[in-house]
Amino acid sequence: MEQTLPKEDIKRSLAKTISWRLVGTLDTVLISYLLTGTLAIAFSIGAIELVTKMLLYFFHERAWNNIKWGK
Template sequence: MIADQLILDKKATKSKYEDDKKSEKPIRSVAKALSWRVIGTLDTLVVSYILTGEMAVAASIASVDFLTKMVLYFFHERIWNGIKWGK
């Protein structure tokens, strides 16, 4: 497998690189933010419930956490998408 990757001709490598360096569309960042926040919010809900023992308080904390961190993640992704380092 590794040998196959090393033997690739320059044209195939260049084409693959060109595909990789294109930036993501904002809708992809939104989808990634939503999927990650669902996981993160479930974690926050469980931890909040363990610490408070009250589902209403845990749900309130998780709701605020979901909204604020989703917005922060979206902007974080968009900023990193504009950075050419590592592409």
């Protein structure tokens, strides 16, 4: 008999999305600053990246939650 694992709660997916994006955005801001030497540009790039990648990650995570492979 195959055991059914519970699906991940949407709140957990949101928390993971936000925490991972903060780490990723700090990395992007640092790299952008090292390349441009301008904090304003680095933070602008980081802000855009924060929003777009958070949305992409959230939907990616939710889609993977529906895939049984590897569970």
